[in-house]
Amino acid sequence: MDQLHTPPSPSTGADRAGRRIYDLLRSQIAEGTLAAGAQVPSTRALAADLGVSRTTVTAAYEQLAAEGFLVTSVGRVARVASPLAAAPRSNAKPQRRPGTAPSLSAFGRRVAAIDMPGLAFAEPCRIDFLYGAVASRDFPALAWRRAYQAELLRHQRRLYYVAPEGDASLRRSLQGYLRRARGLACDAEQILVVHGSQQAIDLCARLLLNPGDAFVFEEPGYLMARRCFESTGAEALAIPVDAQGLDTARLPKDERARLAYVTPSHQFPLGGVLPIGRRLELLRWARTHRAWVVEDDYDGEFRYGQRPIDALQSIDTDGRVIYIGTFSKALSPQLRLGYLVLPSELVPVFRQAKRLTDRHAPVLEQRVLASLIDSGAYERHVRRTRRAHERRRAALLDAIARHLPPNATVIGAAAGLHVVLWLPFLRPQDEPALAAAARIKGVGVYPVSPLFAKPPSRMQPRPAGLILGYASLTVEEIDQGMRVLATVIAAGKPSQGKVVPGRADRL
Numbered sequence: 001m002d003q004l005h006t007p008p009s010p011s012t013g014a015d016r017a018g019r020r021i022y023d024l025l026r027s028q029i030a031e032g033t034l035a036a037g038a039q040v041p042s043t044r045a046l047a048a049d050l051g052v053s054r055t056t057v058t059a060a061y062e063q064l065a066a067e068g069f070l071v072t073s074v075g076r077v078a079r080v081a082s083p084l085a086a087a088p089r090s091n092a093k094p095q096r097r098p099g100t101a102p103s104l105s106a107f108g109r110r111v112a113a114i115d116m117p118g119l120a121f122a123e124p125c126r127i128d129f130l131y132g133a134v135a136s137r138d139f140p141a142l143a144w145r146r147a148y149q150a151e152l153l154r155h156q157r158r159l160y161y162v163a164p165e166g167d168a169s170l171r172r173s174l175q176g177y178l179r180r181a182r183g184l185a186c187d188a189e190q191i192l193v194v195h196g197s198q199q200a201i202d203l204c205a206r207l208l209l210n211p212g213d214a215f216v217f218e219e220p221g222y223l224m225a226r227r228c229f230e231s232t233g234a235e236a237l238a239i240p241v242d243a244q245g246l247d248t249a250r251l252p253k254d255e256r257a258r259l260a261y262v263t264p265s266h267q268f269p270l271g272g273v274l275p276i277g278r279r280l281e282l283l284r285w286a287r288t289h290r291a292w293v294v295e296d297d298y299d300g301e302f303r304y305g306q307r308p309i310d311a312l313q314s315i316d317t318d319g320r321v322i323y324i325g326t327f328s329k330a331l332s333p334q335l336r337l338g339y340l341v342l343p344s345e346l347v348p349v350f351r352q353a354k355r356l357t358d359r360h361a362p363v364l365e366q367r368v369l370a371s372l373i374d375s376g377a378y379e380r381h382v383r384r385t386r387r388a389h390e391r392r393r394a395a396l397l398d399a400i401a402r403h404l405p406p407n408a409t410v411i412g413a414a415a416g417l418h419v420v421l422w423l424p425f426l427r428p429q430d431e432p433a434l435a436a437a438a439r440i441k442g443v444g445v446y447p448v449s450p451l452f453a454k455p456p457s458r459m460q461p462r463p464a465g466l467i468l469g470y471a472s473l474t475v476e477e478i479d480q481g482m483r484v485l486a487t488v489i490a491a492g493k494p495s496q497g498k499v500v501p502g503r504a505d506r507l
Contacts, residue, residue: 017052021060029069029080039077040070106211107231114227117450125444127481131269131418131469132333138388138471139332140372140381147371151364164355165347166193166339167366173373174325174339181379182300183310184323184341192340192350193361196333197298197326200340201225201261203353204294204322207346208259209234216260216291218246220451222268225261225296234258238453241267243411245274248281259292260285265300265309269420269451269467271412279312286320293321299329301382303415304390319343327369329417329471330382337361337369389417395475396468399482405489417471420448423489426464428456434464434488443484 028034040046043061047054061078064070072078104112124130165171171188178184194200201224209215211233217226219238226236237257239250245267251260260282264274274282286293295312303309313323326338342350354360372378393413400410400421409422426434431447438445448465449455456462470478 014053014056017050018056018060021046021050021052021057022063025060025064026069034080036080036082038080040080042077106233110231110233114231116223116227125439126442127473127477127484128444129446129466129468129470129481130444130472131446131467132328133469133472134329134332134417135388135472136332138385140377143372143377143381144368147368147375147377148364151367151371161359162363164192164351164360165189166191166361167363167370169370170366170373171339173370177373177379178311178325178341181308181382182297182325183314185314186341187344190342190344190347192342192347192354193366194338194340194354195336195358195361196328196338197296197324198224198228199357200324200338201228201294201296203340203350203357204259204292204324205229205232205234207349207353208292210258213258214252214256216251216257216262217453218262218267219453220269220448221261221453222263222296222298223451226453229259229261236453241270241272243270243272244278245272246278246282248278248285251282251285255289257289257291259294261294261296262312263296263298264312265297266303266412266415268296268298269412269418269448271414271416271420273309273415274312279315282312283316283318283320287318291320294324295321296324298324298326299416300325301330302386302389302417304386304393305414308415313341319345322346330378330385335365337365389471391475392470392473392478393419395478396470396482399479403479403482403486418467418469421466421468422463423465424463426489428462428464431464431466435466437488437491438485441484441488443481443488445485 025034025040034040040061041049043054043057047057050057061070061072065072065078068081070078071081168188170193171191174191175186175188178186192200194203205228209229209232213232213234214237215229215234216239217229217236219240221238221241230236235256237252240247245264246262251257262274262282264279264282266273282293285291293312293316297311300308300311311323313321320343322343323341324338325341327335328338331337340350369378372381396419397410397413400408404421405423405425407424409424410419411422413419423434428447428449431449435445435447446467446469448467451467473481
């Protein structure tokens with residue numbers, strides 16, 4: 001039994017001793033030191049030899065027998081099982097032959113081929129104009145904690161899954177909130193609670209598009225949505241936007257497009273608001289071509305100087321609009337809660353797809369959010385953060401006017417949590433180098449070009465542009481960040497040689 005002796009160990013717990021015995025026996029079986037069919041010491045003998053309790057050895061033997069490494073029976077000595085049961089464990093990564101690729105489905109191959117920019121830097125900049133980030137200090141921590149504790153202590157007869165469409169309390173609360181805040185009338189049965197707007201977009205893509213279909217998309221537009229729709233094998237029909245949003249006069253006249261994705265209340269990223277004439281034209285197009293309209297209302301609560309624009313879905317009389325809402329901008333993107341308001345005929349299949357995907361969104365958070373909406377705390381929070389964002393927006397516009405060249409142009413400032421800054425004295429290909437130079441100085445800014453499906457051309461030129469999110473910054477940080485950006489621009493460090501700022505036509 002010398003082969004079973006183990007070196008001294010500082011561990012004295014029975015569980016650790018049992019683990020050492022288990023690991024030792026398993027490795028010796030794998031190496032062939034204990035051959036298939038060989039007897040292993042009795043539990044009594046091994047316990048005495050190792051100076052541990054027989055119970056500890058018995059537990060290790062039982063584990064090895066359960067996993068198929070040993071064969072045991074009452075009244076018989078335990079033996080090593082067949083070699084097939086003794087496959088060795090290894091921490092090494094499996095080796096793949098050179099030139100081979102993993103076997104994927106057609107969908108998997110399309111996803112693998114998608115060109116996406118990397119995620120935001122793990123280490124944030126000292127001053128980061130990252131769009132989609134909100135200030136942690138704005139989160140209603142006290143109200144959330146009170147509601148969360150109350151819900152956590154509420155007695156439940158049992159803990160089990162809920163319906164895939166989401167908790168009934170949140171759907172009822174959303175029904176009232178959407179009527180008050182977005183002019184949207186719906187039944188609670190039409191609401192499906194999801195993991196943020198991205199899951200809502202994914203469900204729309206997989207349930208409404210086939211390979212070879214086409215979909216209308218804003219140019220420029222939300223890249224994650226475009227890639228999600230493209231992953232189905234559908235083709236993007238990029239329709240340009242102007243100061244009023246999607247140019248509906250350029251919608252396709254044939255039957256190719258099965259779906260149109262739009263951001264009518266605050267076009268992403270350029271900020272236009274789709275006027276009533278174009279809204280009606282879009283709805284007529286959807287009715288005529290039996291197409292769906294996916295309305296992404298990603299930051300509809302935040303409009304400055306006037307009340308928020310009513311949702312497109314509020315004037316849809318044909319049941320062609322799918323409305324997407326989210327709590328990422330008003331509360332936190334880390335919460336991962338959003339919702340769909342579906343035409344009645346789509347409710348069953350979307351519920352089924354949600355159930356197959358992940359059962360349902362987290363229930364406790366849904367009930368906490370329903371409590372905040374019902375008490376009025378959520379809407380008070382939205383009004384408070386809207387005022388805070390308005391101060392940050394004003395600070396950004398003032399800092400741009402004071403520090404940047406006079407022909408720098410800002411658009412999309414009437415609503416939302418970001419603006420687009422056009423720099424007519426730079427070219428689109430200069431954006432990455434400009435952003436990299438700013439990052440070296442501790443300021444994060446983000447190029448707008450990745451949001452365009454088509455590169456600029458001589459017929460349709462455009463200057464360099466940056467997306468500047470301001471919701472997570474203080475007024476002081478905003479001013480300091482624009483000072484730094486001004487020095488980077490003045491230094492002229494784009495990739496294609498030195499660029500000297502100069503005047504150019506505004507867009």
